[in-house]
Amino acid sequence: MWVYIVRRLLQSIIVVLGVTLITFVALHMGGDPTYLYVSERVSAEEIQATRVKLGFDKPLPVQYLVYLEGLVQGDLGESLTYKTPALGVVMERFPATIELTVFAMVIAIVFAIPFGVIAALKRGTAIDGGIMTIAMLGQSMPSFWLGIMLILTVGLGLGWLPISGHVALLEPLLKGNLRTFVASVPGAVPYLIMPAFTIAFFSLSRNARLVRSSMLEVLSQDFVRTARAKGLPEGAVILGHALRTAWLPFVTMIGLEFGSLLSGVVVVETIFSWPGVGRLVFNAINQRDIPLVQAAVITFSLVFILLNLAVDLVYARLDPRIRLT
Amino acid sequence: MNDAPTLVQPTRSRPWRRARRSLARAKWPLLAMVILAVVTIAAVVGPSLAPKDPNRQNVIARLQQPMTPNRAGKVEFQLGTDGLGRDVLSRLIFGARVSLLVGLNAVVIGGALGTSLGLIAGYFGGKIDDVIMRIADIQLAFPFILLAIMFLVVLGPGVMNLIIILGIGQWVIYARIARGQTISLREKEYVEAARALGAGTCTILFATTLPNILAPLTVIASFNVASVILSEAALSFLGLGVPLTVPTWGAMLAESRDQLLAGRWWLAIFPGAAIMLTVLSFNILGDWLRDFLDPRLKQTS
Numbered sequence: 001m002w003v004y005i006v007r008r009l010l011q012s013i014i015v016v017l018g019v020t021l022i023t024f025v026a027l028h029m030g031g032d033p034t035y036l037y038v039s040e041r042v043s044a045e046e047i048q049a050t051r052v053k054l055g056f057d058k059p060l061p062v063q064y065l066v067y068l069e070g071l072v073q074g075d076l077g078e079s080l081t082y083k084t085p086a087l088g089v090v091m092e093r094f095p096a097t098i099e100l101t102v103f104a105m106v107i108a109i110v111f112a113i114p115f116g117v118i119a120a121l122k123r124g125t126a127i128d129g130g131i132m133t134i135a136m137l138g139q140s141m142p143s144f145w146l147g148i149m150l151i152l153t154v155g156l157g158l159g160w161l162p163i164s165g166h167v168a169l170l171e172p173l174l175k176g177n178l179r180t181f182v183a184s185v186p187g188a189v190p191y192l193i194m195p196a197f198t199i200a201f202f203s204l205s206r207n208a209r210l211v212r213s214s215m216l217e218v219l220s221q222d223f224v225r226t227a228r229a230k231g232l233p234e235g236a237v238i239l240g241h242a243l244r245t246a247w248l249p250f251v252t253m254i255g256l257e258f259g260s261l262l263s264g265v266v267v268v269e270t271i272f273s274w275p276g277v278g279r280l281v282f283n284a285i286n287q288r289d290i291p292l293v294q295a296a297v298i299t300f301s302l303v304f305i306l307l308n309l310a311v312d313l314v315y316a317r318l319d320p321r322i323r324l325t
Numbered sequence: 326m327n328d329a330p331t332l333v334q335p336t337r338s339r340p341w342r343r344a345r346r347s348l349a350r351a352k353w354p355l356l357a358m359v360i361l362a363v364v365t366i367a368a369v370v371g372p373s374l375a376p377k378d379p380n381r382q383n384v385i386a387r388l389q390q391p392m393t394p395n396r397a398g399k400v401e402f403q404l405g406t407d408g409l410g411r412d413v414l415s416r417l418i419f420g421a422r423v424s425l426l427v428g429l430n431a432v433v434i435g436g437a438l439g440t441s442l443g444l445i446a447g448y449f450g451g452k453i454d455d456v457i458m459r460i461a462d463i464q465l466a467f468p469f470i471l472l473a474i475m476f477l478v479v480l481g482p483g484v485m486n487l488i489i490i491l492g493i494g495q496w497v498i499y500a501r502i503a504r505g506q507t508i509s510l511r512e513k514e515y516v517e518a519a520r521a522l523g524a525g526t527c528t529i530l531f532a533t534t535l536p537n538i539l540a541p542l543t544v545i546a547s548f549n550v551a552s553v554i555l556s557e558a559a560l561s562f563l564g565l566g567v568p569l570t571v572p573t574w575g576a577m578l579a580e581s582r583d584q585l586l587a588g589r590w591w592l593a594i595f596p597g598a599a600i601m602l603t604v605l606s607f608n609i610l611g612d613w614l615r616d617f618l619d620p621r622l623k624q625t626s
Contacts, residue, residue, distance in 0.1 A: 011462070012466075014459075014463060015462075015463050015466040015467065018463040018464075018466075019467055019472075022472055022475075023472070023475055026472070026475045026476045026479050027475075027479060029476065029479055029480060030479040030480050030481070033479075036479070136605065136608060136609070137601070137605065139551075139608060140551065140555075140601050140604040140605035140608050141597075141600075141601050141604075142555055142558045142559060142562075142575070142578070142597065142600050142601070142604075143559075144558075144559065144562055144578060145578060145593070145596075145597030145600065145601065148578065148581065148582070148585060148593045148597065149593070149594075149597070151585060152585065152588075152590055152593065156585075156586070156588065259467065259468040260468065262468055262471075263468045263470040263471065266470075266474070266559075266563065267559050267562055267563065270563075271582065281474070282563060285474070285478055285563055285564060285565060286564060288478065290478060290479065293474065293475060293478050294475065297471045297472065297474065297475045300468065300471055301467040301468070301471060304466075304467055304468060305466060305467060308466065
């Protein structure tokens with residue numbers, strides 16, 4: 001178990017170094033990055049001054065080490081548009097993105113299980129066909145298009161849900177203000193439903209298909225037949241035996257799931273004017289605020305890597321095959 | 326479909342005949358093939374097919390609804406016009422080009438790179454295998470689209486940049502599958518025979534092993550084209566795809582956002598539907614290829 005944990009930790013450190021190296025290389029691939037930081041009409045002296053100030057005159061390996069040093073101290077450079085530390089700007093928007101992603105993840109997992117199980121149990125019927133067709137569509141639809149369609153129909157056409165707006169949930173919680181948090185939940189949910197569903201639909205579709213095939217596999221195994229032969233009611237066989245086995249591979253997916261949901265955040269937040277990191281990245285891209293994009297990419301990657309590490313460690317605790325080695 | 330003629334043509338190789346029959350029986354893959362054929366034609370002969378110049382602005386005919394007749398009573402813009410008076414249908418036809426170009430090329434690059442590295446890793450094993458697969462693990466350990474954003478912001482938009490970056494993003498899946506398959510074939514008699522006959526490493530890898538592992542790779546490639554097209558659309562939506570003068574479905578959707586509140590639905594529905602139908606077709610084709618070429622894969626994915 002300890003060997004596994006240490007190995008997994010080392011692996012994560014290598015991945016973090018890989019991410020920093022790649023973002024560093026990306027920054028330098030377009031030539032001298034100084035020009036990204038200065039406006040077009042400045043004198044050569046000013047460009048040189050900026051170059052020295054930002055350290056771009058030093059050899060690349062030195063620059064990388066300086067960059068790593070800054071990273072460890074939480075310094076990711078200054079945002080060009082906000083004129084404040086980029087990391088601070090990102091962290092300010094982070095709670096809203098977490099709210100959205102967590103809500104999306106809940107939708108992607110909670111709804112996938114019943115749909116997948118029902119499709120597996122009704123294999124070959126119209127219900128199975130219907131669920132699988134929708135799942136196939138869900139995997140083929142650009143999430144931002146789904147968002148636009150939802151705005152057109154549910155938002156503007158029917159007027160059921162607001163098409164933009166946000167009530168902070170995580171912030172009061174982080175400040176330890178539990179009562180404010182509970183009080184703001186009913187107000188926050190309507191704003192969350194459409195964007196979260198938009199982000200989740202792709203994963204939801206994939207998960208439903210996975211649950212279905214996983215269920216079909218488990219249902220044909222001996223222990224399920226034995227359970228049935230014992231005379232257990234069908235419900236107990238499905239929930240107590242089959243589903244318990246079928247959903248285990250799912251646990252490891254949760255971390256990866258978070259990553260694919262995070263990738264959807266940039267476009268979907270933009271569509272729903274959600275005040276999170278995704279829309280921040282979109283604006284930063286348009287204003288070519290490279291340090292801000294970089295800070296957001298690194299923050300997302302770190303969260304993703306840490307989450308995967310946590311999931312794997314929890315899984316190691318659950319799975320005796322890993323626990324005992 | 327009438328498959329009687331195939332029966333009197335015994336010279337045709339069997340797999341193709343089997344494929345054609347299987348396609349004729351299954352309605353959805355056939356429909357997918359038809360849609361992809363239409364998209365391909367639009368992409369290849371788009372300029373002569375499109376009724377108008379996709380970038381020609383027409384201030385008088387701004388934001389026309391689809392099928393609006395002009396004064397002469399004729400429909401000039403079948404799918405309407407956008408905020409600059411450009412013909413939506415023509416832009417849609419031109420948009421097929423970028424989607425297919427990027428989707429197919431990125432998969433070819435990623436597939437070639439990943440398959441070669443997978444073959445090498447699987448055949449040689451040891452240190453080389455370790456290094457290649459560790460790099461693959463690292464790449465899988467973070468959401469690739471974020472790094473694509475990072476690179477494209479710095480490098481600027483362009484079809485070539487898009488193809489290379491999305492291509493590099495895909496190699497891991499091919500490497501993993503090629504490696505696994507190569508390991509299982511490494512000790513097979515015919516590989517040993519090739520080695521005994523004095524075949525070089527290159528010959529063994531690419532002439533002896535590769536043809537025997539192509540089936541699963543083809544299946545993955547079909548799904549992969551679908552996901553690359555989705556990524557391309559998302560990046561174009563963010564303004565990171567190709568220069569704005571080139572019409573793309575993703576960029577059309579991005580532009581439709583400003584007209585959404587005014588209820589200009591046609592600007593959003595058509596490009597989105599084009600993306601969805603194309604991606605759906607590749608997914609359906611992938612499903613069918615998987616069942617057809619390699620039923621064993623059905624359980625694993």
